[in-house]
Amino acid sequence: MSEVSQRMPWVDAAKGFGILLVVTGHSLRGIDSAGLIDPVVFSTIDERIYSFHMPLFFMISGLFFLPQLQKQSTHEFLWSRCFRLIYPLVLWTYIFAGLKLIADFLAGRPAEASQLLLLPFPGQWHFWFLWALFLVQLLLLVAKPLLNLVTTRLFAVSAFCVSILLLLFQSVLLKVMPWAEGLVIALPYFAIGMLLGQMMNRLPPVPIILPAAFFCVLIWLEPQIASAGVLAQTGLALVLSCCVLAVFYRLSEERLVRAAAVLGVASMAIFVSHTIFSGFLREVLLNAGVTDAATHLASGILVGLAGPLSLYFLTQRYSLGRWFGF
Secondary structure (H helix, E strand, O other), X not given: OOOOOOXXXXXXXXXXXXXXXXXXXXXXXXXXXXXXXXXXXXXXXXXXXXOOHHHHHHHHHHHOHHHHHHHOOHHHXXXXXXXXXXXXXXXXXXXXXXXXXXXXXXXOOOOOHHHHHOOOOOOOHHHHHHHHHHHHHHHHHHOHHHHHOXXXXXXXXXXXXXXXXXXXXXXXXXXXXXXXXXXXXXXXXHHXXXXXXXXXXXXXXXXXXXXXXXXXXXXXXXXXXXOOOHHHXXXXXXXXXXXXXXXXXXXOOOHHHHHHHHHHHOHHHHHHHHHHHHHHHHHHHHHOOOOXXXXXXXXXXXXXXXXXXXXXXXXXXXXXXXXXXX
């Protein structure tokens, strides 16, 4: 989306909440790699953030997917996905690698130009998300003829059933196709997103306290639930993501939601570039002798949002956003 949705700003707000968690998670991991935070505190927060924040994005991506799949021709669909997903994946992989090479050189760390010869597929660093999203949508494009035989709801349910099979047999599948790990991870959430997209206007109103309370209980119990295995982890992520969507759905007219929606609109720009801004600031603070974890976290989140937002609005002003992958 290029602007905040006038009909469903809560969707953009949910994306905004998700991207805030992405920036927070990466800032925490940067602090941990620098040895500035207690390992127990780090793992407690990190496990809970990573238990659902990327599944939330996959689920949101599935909400409006089926109408696009039905409307576009195969050529149009492939072109749009390559431009929206593969292009920013390739572009920002090499931007990130180049800046990392420069940073290593300036810091006196080993830096060789051969580091730029990496392959962008199946997704280096956090860019694996774009590759996973592309694979999911490519698989569903292949399955598109089924939409002539079944309803869209049954199509989504079938995709979810396939995703469970892939999870159960992932060890075998990934031996043959190691590049498809992102597909296995993403498909369950994307499929449920497609299903929710078919039911969105028919869901009964739920008091906001229920999904909010359920979310808090589950996130507290996350270590115990996650220890039960991959299906339990997937189920937990699905329920937590649904709770987040339900809360923002009920808050759709609140000012806070509309403010958070701004982050959602710029979520691609924030996603691809935030680690550049927050990582640079972390190096500056460390060189200045600042080692307080709270200072690093707060400033890392602030700069990790403000820097990409400034870049996003600047490129939008001069109609350059599409060339930057936004």
